[in-house]
Amino acid sequence: MSPRGVAIPDLRERLFAAAERVVARDGAAALTSRAVTAEADCAKGVLHTHFAGLDEFVAELVLDRFARSARQAGELRAKVGEGAVAANLQAVVLALLEALPPAVVGLAMTRPAAALHTREGLRTGAPAFEEIQDAFTAYLRAEQLRDRLPAGADAATIALALVGTTHHLLMTRVPGHREDLEEVTGRLLAVVLGGTRPAAP
Structure with missing residues (x-):
């Protein structure tokens, strides 16, 4: 255990x-x-030394994972012109879904104090879905300039559809079913990027 009084x-x-x-x-x-x-493996009281309580801690955990996902989305700009557009986008979506376990999200939404702290963090500018959507839009527009996406594609609407679906999956997904998430996000990307609906299975 980390000794008391020593910075970790x-x-x-x-x-x-x-x-x-x-x-x-x-x-x-x-x-x-x-x-x-x-x-x-820390001293028992260390969490309360750095957070007002468990509710604030849970909210800060969720906000931290949102911020990390927003940074990952921002890194899409480095992938412009590389790999497949759909694969680049899907990697970020799956990373976001894996970064926030359903049970942790549930705690942050169902504990009133945690939910309030989370909403306040988002209201005051903590990065989350809006920043991810902006990063998707910027990436898609950059790919359009390289002719890797049709010039007539509506980048902003594609980004909105992706973020909306991600939010829905974040709230409803079953833990441990990555294959299902890959299939769902893959089908969505095939529709929004290709403009056609995949054949029914």
């Missing part, structure tokens, strides 16, 4: 990762301050 590098991320492991292993009901610090 990257403490926030250590606690966030520990919380995700607790939820994945034992379920949302098992997420307590003590469970998090025990999993992170």
